[in-house]
Amino acid sequence: MALRSIRQYKNDDIIPAKGKCAPSESLRLKAKGKPPEAPKDILRTRSEEVARVDDGLRELLEDMVTTMRAANGAGLAAVQIGVPRRAVVLENGGEVLKLINPVIIKASGEQLGMESCLSIPGVYGMVMRPERVVVKALDEYGKEMRLEGTASLARALCHEIDHLDGVLFIDKIVPGTRICNNDLSNPG
Numbered sequence: 001m002a003l004r005s006i007r008q009y010k011n012d013d014i015i016p017a018k019g020k021c022a023p024s025e026s027l028r029l030k031a032k033g034k035p036p037e038a039p040k041d042i043l044r045t046r047s048e049e050v051a052r053v054d055d056g057l058r059e060l061l062e063d064m065v066t067t068m069r070a071a072n073g074a075g076l077a078a079v080q081i082g083v084p085r086r087a088v089v090l091e092n093g094g095e096v097l098k099l100i101n102p103v104i105i106k107a108s109g110e111q112l113g114m115e116s117c118l119s120i121p122g123v124y125g126m127v128m129r130p131e132r133v134v135v136k137a138l139d140e141y142g143k144e145m146r147l148e149g150t151a152s153l154a155r156a157l158c159h160e161i162d163h164l165d166g167v168l169f170i171d172k173i174v175p176g177t178r179i180c181n182n183d184l185s186n187p188g
């Protein structure tokens with residue numbers, strides 16, 4: 001079990017979601033002659049399906065659990081430690097979940113709650129998520145499983161599965177609810 005480093009970015013360093021980049025913004029990037037660096041791009045990458053569940057993958061999942069716990073996170077996607085494969089780990093009520101190629105097959109209801117991300121420290125915001133989701137995935141032995149999550153587990157599942165498609169919670173923050181650490185330490 002090895003501790004991996006989580007790639008962390010400041011909110012302003014994150015490239016906008018694909019298709020959301022305003023023309024003026026891309027022009028500005030070009031004008032500066034500074035193409036976005038690879039590490040910034042990886043969080044916007046669509047992670048690839050895991051083709052084979054083997055010891056190497058199980059080791060990666062263990063490293064992800066170690067890393068998530070060290071960072072006091074509720075979940076972690078492989079892409080957050082620089083591995084763009086469709087694998088996520090979550091901790092829910094002391095139980096560790098390891099999901100490979102997870103897909104949300106059912107979603108219902110709505111919940112509004114505060115979110116943050118280990119990859120974008122210091123940023124928080126309210127995000128609307130389904131109240132309940134059913135996820136289909138492979139377990140760490142390649143066996144198909146289904147998992148139902150409600151409340152905070154549904155939120156964590158949506159957040160992590162979004163990472164696999166290059167979607168970040170900052171894309172979904174309800175306008176006017178974004179909080180940065182700086183705002184907290186320097187009120188007014």
Ligand SMILES: [Zn+2]
Nearest residue numbers: 116117118119
């Ligand atoms: Zn995240």
